[in-house]
Amino acid sequence: MITLYGNDRSRATRNVWMLEELGVEYERNMVDHTKGEAKKDDFLKINPGAKVPALTDGDVVMFESLAINLYLAMTYGKGGLWPDDAAGQAACGQWTMFSATEVEPHTVGALIELIFKPEAVRDEAVAQACLAKLPPVLNVLETTLSDRDYLGGNSFTAADLNVACVVNSLNMIGFDFTPYPKMTAWVKACVARQG
Amino acid sequence: MIKLYGSLVSRATRNLWMLEELGLDYEHVSLDWAKQENRSAAYLAINPAGKVPTLADGDATLSESLGINLYLAQKYGQGGLWPDDDAGRARCVQWSFWAGAELEPLAYGRIREFLFKKEPDRDQTLINDMAEQTGPLLDLMTLALDDNGFLAGDTFTVADLNVACVMEYLDRSGFDISGWPKVETWYKTTYGRSANQKIQDQRAPIAAEMMKRLQG
Ligand SMILES: N[C@@H](CCC(=O)N[C@@H](CS)C(=O)NCC(=O)O)C(=O)O
Ligand SMILES: N[C@@H](CCC(=O)N[C@@H](CS)C(=O)NCC(=O)O)C(=O)O
Numbered sequence: 384m385i386t387l388y389g390n391d392r393s394r395a396t397r398n399v400w401m402l403e404e405l406g407v408e409y410e411r412n413m414v415d416h417t418k419g420e421a422k423k424d425d426f427l428k429i430n431p432g433a434k435v436p437a438l439t440d441g442d443v444v445m446f447e448s449l450a451i452n453l454y455l456a457m458t459y460g461k462g463g464l465w466p467d468d469a470a471g472q473a474a475c476g477q478w479t480m481f482s483a484t485e486v487e488p489h490t491v492g493a494l495i496e497l498i499f500k501p502e503a504v505r506d507e508a509v510a511q512a513c514l515a516k517l518p519p520v521l522n523v524l525e526t527t528l529s530d531r532d533y534l535g536g537n538s539f540t541a542a543d544l545n546v547a548c549v550v551n552s553l554n555m556i557g558f559d560f561t562p563y564p565k566m567t568a569w570v571k572a573c574v575a576r577q578g
Numbered sequence: 579m580i581k582l583y584g585s586l587v588s589r590a591t592r593n594l595w596m597l598e599e600l601g602l603d604y605e606h607v608s609l610d611w612a613k614q615e616n617r618s619a620a621y622l623a624i625n626p627a628g629k630v631p632t633l634a635d636g637d638a639t640l641s642e643s644l645g646i647n648l649y650l651a652q653k654y655g656q657g658g659l660w661p662d663d664d665a666g667r668a669r670c671v672q673w674s675f676w677a678g679a680e681l682e683p684l685a686y687g688r689i690r691e692f693l694f695k696k697e698p699d700r701d702q703t704l705i706n707d708m709a710e711q712t713g714p715l716l717d718l719m720t721l722a723l724d725d726n727g728f729l730a731g732d733t734f735t736v737a738d739l740n741v742a743c744v745m746e747y748l749d750r751s752g753f754d755i756s757g758w759p760k761v762e763t764w765y766k767t768t769y770g771r772s773a774n775q776k777i778q779d780q781r782a783p784i785a786a787e788m789m790k791r792l793q794g
Contacts, residue, residue, distance in 0.1 A: 432718045443668045450675035454668045473638035473649050480645035484678045485627075519627075526626040 385409035388426065389435030392417060394448040397548040398436050400577055401452045404544065405459045449483050449545050456541035464541045474535030478542035482549045489516040490552050497556045521563050524550070528565040539573065547573035580604040583621070584630030585611070586781040587788050589643040592743040593631050596647045598773035599739065600654045644678050644740050651736035659736045669730035673737035677744040681715055684708045685747035692751040694792060712748070716758040723760045734768065742768040
């Protein structure tokens with residue numbers, strides 16, 4: 384049985400999305416990192432790094448939200464979320480890493496300063512610096528989506544899920560998506576799958 | 579034939595190391611960014627982000643250095659750099675993302691401060707904060723290495739390669755890892771592998787030239 388650790392106020396939501404796409408059975412352990420529960424011994428046995436999400440699946444024990452999604456797609460989504468062809472698999476690896484290294488540092492940086500931190504200690508200048516990094520990155524998505532419906536081609540794969548979950552987080556801060564019409568339509572289509 | 583785009587003073591070295599480990603035939607296309615070659619229309623058609631590295635292999639064209647290494651391991655390193663078992667593969671993916679998401683921002687932050695800036699311009703508060711955040715990451719690696727000596731199992735895999743090629747930034751920026759002896763031993767053996775040594779030997783004279791420009 385698969386167990387996903389982390390509640391809905393964490394990056395575990397992106398793994399819930401993947402698990403639901405794959406239609407595999409799983410249970411949840413709602414470790415609440417905001418109450419320090421990720422630092423307790425029970426959870427440290429799963430991830431000594433004291434962060435959620437984490438996942439166990441038989442003898443597989445792992446952390447890193449986007450890596451968990453790739454593992455799940457590779458293992459349970461062959462021919463679907465994890466395409467059969469080398470080019471499709473390459474796209475999944477590339478775009479997921481792009482999401483982690485090129486997009487998420489800036490989205491999270493902005494979210495922390497605009498909504499997650501207590502108001503008194505928020506730093507607007509840091510938030511703006513993060514947001515300023517986004518246009519070239521989002522333009523890469525806009526350009527890529529100009530001649531296809533999904534990042535890897537014509538079907539929804541782990542590449543789309545792993546980038547869309549990060550880009551969509553910008554809706555929490557009322558980000559202006561109008562300069563990126565193709566990307567906006569794509570995020571909407573991806574997110575709508577969650578029902 | 580496999581083509582890898584990106585110069586020896588870029589993240590392309592991560593992939594050159596992997597290609598050497600796998601013993602693959604490849605063509606190295608070194609783009610010179612002093613000449614903006616990575617912004618040419620021809621290159622942007624391959625990678626619209628205009629960044630390096632990019633790998634072209636038959637139908638597959640992809641960017642993201644650590645993602646390229648996962649792809650190469652999976653396609654050409656089955657049973658070796660890419661383990662046969664689910665648990666090993668899960669750890670390969672996990673550590674590669676950990677390298678990109680957790681370690682690289684701190685390690686590259688140090689490169690920016692120590693190599694790209696001159697002494698008086700460095701941000702000491704930022705340097706101290708980054709050092710404080712780096713410790714727990716090395717603690718976590720120590721625990722992982724306790725089990726097996728390698729990150730994903732009993733043998734060298736893409737997990738070790740992808741973490742070591744990012745940890746290189748700590749090394750180059752003078753971060754002292756001797757307080758984490760397991761990590762230090764692991765790094766020396768991993769980074770010192772002959773496949774990487776070959777690439778580092780090619781890189782050394784070009785990098786020395788670049789450092790003279792940056793710090794001279
Ligand atoms: N790169 C990691 C980040 C994990 C992370 O920072 N998780 C947060 C919650 S979403 C956490 O556990 N924070 C608790 C802490 O850092 O103490 C991933 O993608 O899983
Ligand atoms: N996350 C990317 C980062 C790629 C990156 O920033 N590459 C640098 C060189 S190492 C680059 O191309 N910079 C030139 C530019 O941004 O124009 C990766 O790991 O491949």
